[in-house]
Amino acid sequence: MRAALMYQAGDVRIENVPDSRIKHPTDALVRITASCICGSDLHPYHRMTTDDGPARMGHELIGIVEETGAAVTTLKKGDLVVSPFAISDNVCEFCRENLQTSCTHAHAAFWDGIEDEGGQAEAVRVPLADGTLVKLPVAPDSELIPSLLTLADVFxxxxxxxxxxxxxxxxxxxxxxxxxxxxxxxxxxxxxxxxxxxxxxxxxxxxxxxxxxxxxxxxxxxxxxxxxxxxxxxxxxxxxxxxxxxxxxxxxxxxxxxxxxxxxxxxxxxxxxxxxxxxxxxxxxxxxxxxxGPAPVRAYIEELMPDILEGTINPGKVFDATTDLDGVPAGYQDMDERPSLKVLVRP
CATH class of the missing domain: 3.40.50.720 (NAD(P)-binding Rossmann-like Domain)
Incomplete structure (x- = not known):
C-alpha cells in the first residue's frame, strides 16, 4: 500500500510500504477514505532531522473497517468510522474522566507514537479499536465527510x-x-x-x-x-x-x-x-x-456530531484544498507557505 513519509524537514514522499495488518486482538484494520494534513504536521516539516526520519505521517482519518481482531466487539467489517488523533480504550479511569489523551492502556497515546502507521495512507491499523473508533451514520461519499473529519482533531x-x-x-x-x-x-x-x-x-x-x-x-x-x-x-x-x-x-x-x-x-x-x-x-x-492541553477529542465526538448531521454548523469549511495521496507533499508546501489553510486528502 502507499503512504506519506517524512524524511526530514521539507521532505515528504509518497512511497510503497508494507500493508497494515492486525497485530493484536483489540486492533481494527481500516481502509482510509478521507484524511488531511494538520497544522501540527508543519512542526516536523520545519525541523525534522534525518535521525528522526523517515516517519509515517497523519493522525486524522475517516475510513471503512476491513477487518477486526478477535477481541473487538462493537465494530464490524463495512462500518464507516472516524478516528481521533489519540488512541484510547475509553473505559480506563482517565477515559471515564474524559481525559482519553492520558489513557492508561494506550501504550502510544498519539498516532505519531505508533510504529509504521499513519493517517496519510491507504489503510491503517487502529489499536484499541473499540474505544478509539466512532461509527458514523453516513455513507463514505456523504457531503458531510469534511465536517465529520474535523471531529478527529481540529474541531x-x-x-x-x-x-x-x-x-x-x-x-x-x-x-x-x-x-x-x-x-x-x-x-x-x-x-x-x-x-x-x-x-x-x-x-x-x-x-x-x-x-x-x-x-x-x-x-x-x-x-x-x-x-x-x-x-x-x-x-x-x-x-x-x-x-x-x-x-x-x-x-x-x-x-x-x-x-x-x-x-x-x-x-x-x-x-x-x-x-x-x-x-x-x-x-x-x-x-x-x-x-x-492536548484535546481529548474522543470525549467530544458524540457531543459535537449531531450539530454537523443536522446542518447547524459546517466546520468542514476549513478545508480549502483537496488532493489525493500523490498531492500530499505539495499540500504540505502549500500549507506551510499559506496558500492553503487545511488540505483534505482523498486516497
Missing part, C-alpha cells in the same frame, strides 16, 4: 480550548491564531454563547471565515499594538477568556496581554517552548488561570 481541539476556558453565555473571548484550530475555537466559543469574539489574525480569507463562524471583531496587529487594540475593543479590561491556538511564545505573550483580571488563558496550540511567565507580574497577581 475537537478548538472546542477543548473553549471548554477548558469555561466559556459561558455573555462573555468576551479572544482567539489568537487564524489557522484551522483558531477558526474552530471561534466556532466553539460562539456555540457556547460568547457575546464578543475577537479573532487575532492577519490573513483576510481566514479571518473572513472566522467572521462567518462567529467572530465579532478582527485584529490584524500583533505584539503591543495588537494587545492595545483588543483592550480598546473590550472596554480597556481585556477578555474573560483567551484561546491560544498557535503555540509560539509571542502568541502566549499576547494572551497574557489581553486577558482580563480573573480570566483564563486556554492553550491548545502545540507549545514550541517550555518556559512561560506565570508569576506575580503575569498571571498570579491578576488571578489569571492557565488551562488547555
Amino acid at each position: 475537537g481541539t478548538g472546542y477543548h480550548a473553549a471548554k477548558t476556558a469555561g466559556i459561558i453565555p455573555g462573555q468576551k473571548v479572544t482567539v489568537i491564531g487564524d489557522g484551522a484550530v483558531g477558526l474552530m475555537a471561534v466556532l466553539s466559543a460562539k456555540r457556547l454563547g460568547a457575546e464578543q469574539i475577537v479573532l487575532m489574525g492577519r490573513h483576510k480569507a481566514r479571518t473572513d471565515l472566522g467572521r462567518e463562524f462567529g467572530a465579532t471583531d478582527v485584529v490584524a496587529e500583533r505584539g503591543e499594538e495588537g494587545i492595545a487594540r483588543v483592550r480598546e475593543l473590550t472596554g480597556g479590561h481585556g477578555t474573560h477568556a483567551v484561546l491560544e491556538a498557535v503555540g509560539h511564545m509571542p502568541a502566549y505573550e499576547q494572551a497574557v496581554g489581553v486577558v482580563r483580571p480573573g480570566g483564563v488563558i486556554s492553550r491548545v496550540g502545540v507549545p514550541q517552548f517550555e518556559e512561560a511567565p506565570v508569576g506575580f507580574a503575569s498571571l498570579f497577581g491578576r488571578n489569571i488561570r492557565l488551562a488547555g
Whole structure:
C-alpha cells in the first residue's frame, strides 16, 4: 500500500510500504477514505532531522473497517468510522474522566507514537479499536465527510480550548491564531454563547471565515499594538477568556496581554517552548488561570456530531484544498507557505 513519509524537514514522499495488518486482538484494520494534513504536521516539516526520519505521517482519518481482531466487539467489517488523533480504550479511569489523551492502556497515546502507521495512507491499523473508533451514520461519499473529519482533531481541539476556558453565555473571548484550530475555537466559543469574539489574525480569507463562524471583531496587529487594540475593543479590561491556538511564545505573550483580571488563558496550540511567565507580574497577581492541553477529542465526538448531521454548523469549511495521496507533499508546501489553510486528502 502507499503512504506519506517524512524524511526530514521539507521532505515528504509518497512511497510503497508494507500493508497494515492486525497485530493484536483489540486492533481494527481500516481502509482510509478521507484524511488531511494538520497544522501540527508543519512542526516536523520545519525541523525534522534525518535521525528522526523517515516517519509515517497523519493522525486524522475517516475510513471503512476491513477487518477486526478477535477481541473487538462493537465494530464490524463495512462500518464507516472516524478516528481521533489519540488512541484510547475509553473505559480506563482517565477515559471515564474524559481525559482519553492520558489513557492508561494506550501504550502510544498519539498516532505519531505508533510504529509504521499513519493517517496519510491507504489503510491503517487502529489499536484499541473499540474505544478509539466512532461509527458514523453516513455513507463514505456523504457531503458531510469534511465536517465529520474535523471531529478527529481540529474541531475537537478548538472546542477543548473553549471548554477548558469555561466559556459561558455573555462573555468576551479572544482567539489568537487564524489557522484551522483558531477558526474552530471561534466556532466553539460562539456555540457556547460568547457575546464578543475577537479573532487575532492577519490573513483576510481566514479571518473572513472566522467572521462567518462567529467572530465579532478582527485584529490584524500583533505584539503591543495588537494587545492595545483588543483592550480598546473590550472596554480597556481585556477578555474573560483567551484561546491560544498557535503555540509560539509571542502568541502566549499576547494572551497574557489581553486577558482580563480573573480570566483564563486556554492553550491548545502545540507549545514550541517550555518556559512561560506565570508569576506575580503575569498571571498570579491578576488571578489569571492557565488551562488547555492536548484535546481529548474522543470525549467530544458524540457531543459535537449531531450539530454537523443536522446542518447547524459546517466546520468542514476549513478545508480549502483537496488532493489525493500523490498531492500530499505539495499540500504540505502549500500549507506551510499559506496558500492553503487545511488540505483534505482523498486516497
